Amino acid sequence: xxxxxxxxxxxxxxxxxxxxxxxxxxxxxxxxxxxxxxxxxxxxxxxxxxxxxxxxxxxxxxxxxxxxxxxxxxxxxxxxxxxxxxxxxxxxxxxxxxxxxxxxxxxxxxxxxxxxxxxxxxxxxxxxxxxxxxxxxxxxxxxxxxxxxxxxxxxxxxxxxxxxxxxxxxxxxxxxxxxxxxxxxxxxxxxxxxxxxxxxxxxxxxxxxxxxxxxxxxxxxxxxxxxxxxxxxxxxxxxxxxxxxxxxxxxxxxxxxxxxxxxxxxxxxxxxxxxxxxx
Amino acid sequence: xxxxxxxxxxxxxxxxxxxxxxxxxxxxxxxxxxxxxxxxxxxxxxxxxxxxxxxxxxxxxxxxxxxxxxxxxxxxxxxxxxxxxxxxxxxxxxxxxxxxxxxxxxxxxxxxxxxxxxxxxxxxxxxxxxxxxxxxxxxxxxxxxxxxxxxxxxxxxxxxxxxxxxxxxxxxxxxxxxxxxxxxxxxxxxxxxxxxxxxxxxxxxxxxxxxxxxxxxxxxxxxxxxxxxxxxxxxxxxxxxxxxxxxxxxxxxxxxxxxxxxxxxxxxxxxxxxxxxxxxxxxxxxxxxxxxxxxxxxxxxxxxxxxxx
Numbered sequence: 001x002x003x004x005x006x007x008x009x010x011x012x013x014x015x016x017x018x019x020x021x022x023x024x025x026x027x028x029x030x031x032x033x034x035x036x037x038x039x040x041x042x043x044x045x046x047x048x049x050x051x052x053x054x055x056x057x058x059x060x061x062x063x064x065x066x067x068x069x070x071x072x073x074x075x076x077x078x079x080x081x082x083x084x085x086x087x088x089x090x091x092x093x094x095x096x097x098x099x100x101x102x103x104x105x106x107x108x109x110x111x112x113x114x115x116x117x118x119x120x121x122x123x124x125x126x127x128x129x130x131x132x133x134x135x136x137x138x139x140x141x142x143x144x145x146x147x148x149x150x151x152x153x154x155x156x157x158x159x160x161x162x163x164x165x166x167x168x169x170x171x172x173x174x175x176x177x178x179x180x181x182x183x184x185x186x187x188x189x190x191x192x193x194x195x196x197x198x199x200x201x202x203x204x205x206x207x208x209x210x211x212x213x214x215x216x217x218x219x220x221x222x223x224x225x226x227x228x229x230x231x232x233x234x235x236x237x238x239x240x241x242x243x244x245x246x247x248x249x250x251x252x253x254x255x256x257x258x259x260x261x262x263x264x265x266x267x268x269x270x271x272x273x274x275x276x277x278x279x
Numbered sequence: 280x281x282x283x284x285x286x287x288x289x290x291x292x293x294x295x296x297x298x299x300x301x302x303x304x305x306x307x308x309x310x311x312x313x314x315x316x317x318x319x320x321x322x323x324x325x326x327x328x329x330x331x332x333x334x335x336x337x338x339x340x341x342x343x344x345x346x347x348x349x350x351x352x353x354x355x356x357x358x359x360x361x362x363x364x365x366x367x368x369x370x371x372x373x374x375x376x377x378x379x380x381x382x383x384x385x386x387x388x389x390x391x392x393x394x395x396x397x398x399x400x401x402x403x404x405x406x407x408x409x410x411x412x413x414x415x416x417x418x419x420x421x422x423x424x425x426x427x428x429x430x431x432x433x434x435x436x437x438x439x440x441x442x443x444x445x446x447x448x449x450x451x452x453x454x455x456x457x458x459x460x461x462x463x464x465x466x467x468x469x470x471x472x473x474x475x476x477x478x479x480x481x482x483x484x485x486x487x488x489x490x491x492x493x494x495x496x497x498x499x500x501x502x503x504x505x506x507x508x509x510x511x512x513x514x515x516x517x518x519x520x521x522x523x524x525x526x527x528x529x530x531x532x533x534x535x536x537x538x539x540x541x542x543x544x545x546x547x548x549x550x551x552x553x554x555x556x557x558x559x560x561x562x563x564x565x566x567x568x569x570x571x572x573x574x575x576x577x578x579x580x581x582x583x584x585x586x587x588x
């Protein structure tokens with residue numbers, strides 16, 4: 001019912017369709033880069049073309065290694081999209097389980113979960129991630145995902161717990177308990193559907209934030225490493241040359257910003273649609 | 280009072296646990312720092328043993344951590360593996376980061392609330408749409424993209440601000456980096472203020488105030504805005520800690536010699552003591568800010584004080 005109302009609200013909005021189209025394109029680029037890019041990752045690079053600007057045959061110009069920049073940027077989509085979605089799904093799962101357990105049972109378990117959440121909430125993101133990533137230099141996409149989950153599950157968990165506490169004493173939960181439903185059934189069939197909406201909105205916003213965070217770590221040089229291809233790495237290279245060769249900075253920044261912007265906008269639109277007070 | 284004591288009692292174990300997690304994380308950094316200090320030259324075992332003992336590297340992790348915390352009570356952050364006290368190394372750098380964070384914070388507070396009020400008063404108007412679109416864009420653009428763009432446009436092309444370094448002192452050298460660092464928080468402050476104001480302007484007490492014949496300015500300024508600022512205060516408090524920690528990137532772009540740059544170098548050089556020292560102080564600031572916000576929250580909104588005590 002709520003979902004159908006929300007859908008009716010959303011489909012009338014231009015920004016919803018704009019961000020949906022951008023995201024569909026980004027996901028397609030991540031899934032089948034070969035359709036969009038002429039070259040494979042780091043393929044057919046010619047050093048003599050290094051840093052040349054846009055020209056016929058290479059609309060985005062060439063990167064430092066003389067690779068076709070358009071192809072490189074298309075291949076960079078996969079790292080961002082995959083990490084963004086994987087981290088958020090994992091963090092959402094943690095948030096749902098811990099939030100339900102802590103919020104529903106309360107007491108000692110809740111206190112324990114809340115304090116552990118506080119501990120991880122207090123670790124500064126860039127410093128914490130840098131320390132871990134430097135400790136394990138040979139990390140790929142999955143290790144990056146793990147680090148970002150480790151530092152990023154707290155916000156949703158807190159929100160989920162608050163939502164569960166708000167819902168757990170409502171009449172329909174009492175009714176279910178009277179009818180003899182088990183704790184697990186009450187939590188997953190009755191409380192969860194009524195508590196998840198705001199957490200889901202934050203999760204969508206979170207995808208954008210994770211993508212930006214991952215790019216920041218790449219940019220600082222502690223994230224993904226060559227021969228991986230990612231927008232953050234391209235921006236890391238661009239920082240030394242952008243004054244003379246602005247195209248190195250502009251194009252990956254444009255893609256990165258468009259992807260993050262779309263996730264954030266989509267989250268905003270969904271929130272507006274789910275929250276009748278804002279109509 | 281009971282509420283304050285309760286919150287304080289919660290904050291203390293969190294502080295120890297967080298700093299311990301960081302301490303343990305830095306401890307697992309691979310490589311032997313003593314060997315790294317010697318470079319390529321072989322080190323006699325005797326020297327190794329003496330050095331390990333001097334830096335207490337031969338003791339269990341928990342004992343090392345306890346020793347570190349005891350030192351912290353006296354303001355001692357340990358020493359680097361070249362024998363320089365960490366607190367001395369960071370002495371000049373705190374000022375730079377604090378000035379940067381303060382500039383960003385004031386910028387967030389003043390401009391963010393102003394934009395939020397302008398947008399919230401005319402919901403759906405041109406100003407509102409512009410603020411919403413602008414803030415979404417600022418939130419989406421990573422800080423280094425904003426930073427480089429600002430550096431090229433305002434520093435290089437227009438020549439309004441110095442592009443790098445701290446030669447001009449405060450405020451000259453800190454304005455542009457501060458605005459870049461604060462841009463993200465500014466967008467959040469503006470949006471929070473706007474949403475809360477829109478909601479409160481529709482409430483019964485605002486209608487009552489208007490019906491009493493109160494002037495619009497007073498209704499908005501005193502009645503609606505005061506309640507709307509509660510979530511904003513929360514965000515601003517927590518964000519001060521984030522600004523200090525998030526300064527790494529901004530300091531890199533504008534070449535400001537703050538703690539962010541120092542700690543980033545130290546991580547890559549495996550200077551554990553510096554990393555732990557800085558992070559411990561940052562965690563302290565972060566937890567203190569959180570605590571202050573929680574207490575202030577109780578003052579601003581009596582309902583919270585009663586509900587939680």
